[in-house]
Amino acid sequence: MGSWERSDFNMKFGVNPMANLSDKSSVIKRVLCVVILTWSASVVYAQDVTEDALPTMTENTKVDTKNTKIEAEEVAKKLANPIANMVSVPLQYDYYGNMGPDKKGSSQVLLVQPVIPIDMKGGDNIILRPVVTSMWQNNLNGFSGYGFNNVTLETFYTPNTGTSMMYGFGPVLVSPSGSSGYFGSQQTGGGVTGVLLDRKGPWTYGTMAYQTWSLGGNGASGTQNNFYYQPFVAYVTHNAWTFTVVDQGNYNYDQHKAVNTYFFNIGKLVVHHKLPVNYTAGVSYTGTSTPGGAQGFGARAQITFAFPE
Secondary structure (H helix, E strand, O other), X not given: OOOOOHHXXXXXXXXXXXXXXXXXXXXXXXXXXXXXXXXXXXXXXXXXXHHHHOOOHHHHHHHHXXXXXXXXXXXXXXXXXXXXXXXXXXXXXXXXXXXXXXXXEEEEEEEEOOEEEEEOOOOOEEEEEEEEXXXXXXXXXXXXEEEEOOOEEEEEEEOOOOOOOEEEEEEEEEOOOOOOOOOOOEEEEEEEXXXXXXXXXXXXXXXXXXXXXXXXXXXXXXXXXXXXXXXXXXXXXXXXXXXXXXXXXXXXXXXXXXXXXXXXXXXXXXXXXXXXXXXXXXXXXXXXXXXXXXXXXXXXXXXXXXXXX
């Protein structure tokens, strides 16, 4: 509301400047009326100015969107950390080709590997990582079929280091696969596992490894005397894109052979109704392999559900 000129006020409210000033009662009443009306107008005007100064709903929405991006970036960084204190459930699909003596076989693998942290207070945690793998073999040495590979349970005790560097260690157990022997070793394995990593800004890099020994069972389809290693580097952008390079290697002491498969993955974390979901796609290349194993290029796709506190 705008201010009024004195002439406007006089005209609208009938104040006559030539009125008889001897009538003190009339003058006092008129002055009080002017004061009350002026005060009322100033209050209404102040309310209008205050309301105009408040941010609009659109501006508040922009702020909320920015905060969501910050949260998504932090969740993506935790997903790049294999021993992060956050529950996550990845569903991973891998395709491998050029298998068998004639290189005409292929394998499709579906892996489920939930990460379950247990709070030990004081910043220390125990991380449980069960790995359940199902496989579809196609024309591998004349065999085609579906079955389950070995089930692995990785456990890590991760103390609070108070720095960007993290480490963890613990026992690892491997169950035998099915009785056919087509999908993995029929032996039971046990050993130790460890991880060492560092986090610098958008970077997370380190190495996971475990050593297992055979605890018994039929070794015709492979033994559990293995050394597994997985160096990795991940870069997370401010808008929650993740670029990862991984080498998954396994050396078998009985075959004296190593398998090395390299992965380059690109992922994007999206928040769906407060549920962060990371979508990943990538390519793989198997450089060294056991006789009849996969060689050359393959593919990976993964979807991970994250449950931050």
